[in-house]
Amino acid sequence: MSIRVISDKCIGCGICVKVCPFDAIDMIDKIAVIKDNCTLCGACVDACPVDAIVMEEEEVEQKINIEDYKGVWVFAEQRGGEVLNVSIELLGEGRKIADIRNVELTAVLLGENLDENAEMLVKYGADNVIAVDNEKLAVYTTDAYTKVIADLINEKKPEIMLIGATTIGRDLGPRVSARVKTGLTADCTRLEIDEEDGKLLQTRPAFGGNLMATIVCPNHRPQMSTVRPGVMEKAKFNENNVGNIEKKEVSFADGELKTEVVEIVKSEKAAVALDEAPIIVSGGRGLTDGKGFELLEKLADKLGGVVGASRAAVDEGWIEHSHQVGQTGTTVRPKLYIAAGISGAIQHLAGMQSSDCIVAINKNADAPIFKVADYGIVGDLYEVIPQLLEALDNVDDIVQALKAVEA
Ligand SMILES: Cc1cc2nc3c(=O)[nH]c(=O)nc-3n(C[C@H](O)[C@H](O)[C@H](O)COP(=O)(O)OP(=O)(O)OC[C@H]3O[C@@H](n4cnc5c(N)ncnc54)[C@H](O)[C@@H]3O)c2cc1C
Numbered sequence: 001m002s003i004r005v006i007s008d009k010c011i012g013c014g015i016c017v018k019v020c021p022f023d024a025i026d027m028i029d030k031i032a033v034i035k036d037n038c039t040l041c042g043a044c045v046d047a048c049p050v051d052a053i054v055m056e057e058e059e060v061e062q063k064i065n066i067e068d069y070k071g072v073w074v075f076a077e078q079r080g081g082e083v084l085n086v087s088i089e090l091l092g093e094g095r096k097i098a099d100i101r102n103v104e105l106t107a108v109l110l111g112e113n114l115d116e117n118a119e120m121l122v123k124y125g126a127d128n129v130i131a132v133d134n135e136k137l138a139v140y141t142t143d144a145y146t147k148v149i150a151d152l153i154n155e156k157k158p159e160i161m162l163i164g165a166t167t168i169g170r171d172l173g174p175r176v177s178a179r180v181k182t183g184l185t186a187d188c189t190r191l192e193i194d195e196e197d198g199k200l201l202q203t204r205p206a207f208g209g210n211l212m213a214t215i216v217c218p219n220h221r222p223q224m225s226t227v228r229p230g231v232m233e234k235a236k237f238n239e240n241n242v243g244n245i246e247k248k249e250v251s252f253a254d255g256e257l258k259t260e261v262v263e264i265v266k267s268e269k270a271a272v273a274l275d276e277a278p279i280i281v282s283g284g285r286g287l288t289d290g291k292g293f294e295l296l297e298k299l300a301d302k303l304g305g306v307v308g309a310s311r312a313a314v315d316e317g318w319i320e321h322s323h324q325v326g327q328t329g330t331t332v333r334p335k336l337y338i339a340a341g342i343s344g345a346i347q348h349l350a351g352m353q354s355s356d357c358i359v360a361i362n363k364n365a366d367a368p369i370f371k372v373a374d375y376g377i378v379g380d381l382y383e384v385i386p387q388l389l390e391a392l393d394n395v396d397d398i399v400q401a402l403k404a405v406e407a
Helices: 017-018 045-048 083-101 115-123 142-156 167-179 292-305 312-317 381-406
Strands: 002-006 023-029 031-034 053-057 072-076 106-110 126-134 160-164 185-189 190-193 200-206 210-213 223-227 242-249 279-283 306-309 337-342 357-362 377-378
Touching: 002 031, 017 023, 017 045, 045 053, 072 083, 072 126, 083 106, 083 160, 083 190, 083 223, 106 115, 106 142, 115 126, 115 242, 126 142, 142 167, 160 167, 167 185, 167 223, 185 200, 200 223, 279 292, 292 306, 292 337, 292 381, 306 312, 337 381
Parallel strands: 072 106, 072 160, 106 126, 126 242, 160 223, 185 223, 279 306, 279 337, 337 357, 357 377
Antiparallel strands: 002 053, 023 031, 190 200, 200 210
């Protein structure tokens, strides 16, 4: 980008003022001064008799030395004092990346009373934990968390920073990346290290999930990604792991934080924890109306699971969005995923195909869901599910009978 500069050669002759077609130069104390409406047309440069007006390339950004940036950082997100599963998943992925890069893995933990969770992050494989304990960080606010993490990045210069693509992570990640002038790949589902140049290859669905885009951040650091919950494997807990816990003090100037959490009001309806559930029974448009979810709830209750849904069912208004599985819903990997009346569109599969065992119930034998299913039942879900419930009741009866015999 170019800017116009008046050098100290200016003799105050005023020719530039006269030739400027946009009235963009003033004479102040016999020196030419360029105004904001300058269009960089060049008329003044050509007319100046003493070459006092020049075009210069603006130094838009400070060049960084990429070699100064080392280590993999994971933002350890907490809710109500509990570290989220996604942060443990990122520690698992971060460990792999740190080992390939031969660098340390650091968890960044912000909040209040952090000792227990800091210890736990070490047991989950963090070499270092940076624990920033401050009452103003007890509950997430965008401005406080952005400032603290951006300041830490500027001070310690990590090479890679991973954040869970949760509601908070999706708010925090872009702000931090803008503050530290780097890029961010949002909503990644795969991370790898380029064998040739060591860059982070950040892969995410693009164009409505129809292709996977792999994105790199070649000239800026850290390389930042938000990562979908449920897609990476959790780090293993090891009681014998040791690491360094650094307690960091921060303070905020009066008026520096523009938001304050006055009260937290919990939703009356318990939110469904899809990403934590071991068993999910999901329904789609094939239910034909919202009442069908009552049947799915019975099955989910019987199995000790929760109810999920396709986007079509959510769009129909049959169930809340918090139940949606898929690209624009939650990514899940339960032990058992039952898909009833769901066709298996790519955007739905993106959110559930890593489940340990998939059972599909669909009356169309050619439905794409059967391609990913471990067990497929071709039939009307309103006939199949009652039979399943009956069979499970029979199993219960048998278990009870066996217990009675044993007693
Ligand atoms: C950018 C983008 C993001 C998206 N994100 C998501 C997402 O996060 N999650 C998601 O799910 N979708 C998402 N979608 C929508 C997705 O493309 C599909 O439209 C949607 O998943 C279809 O839902 P469905 O399978 O319930 O409905 P349908 O595709 O209409 O399938 C209904 C199925 O039910 C079967 N059926 C009908 N009656 C019965 C019966 N009585 N018994 C048994 N089977 C029966 C039919 O054979 C059919 O296979 C997204 C789309 C876009 C473009």
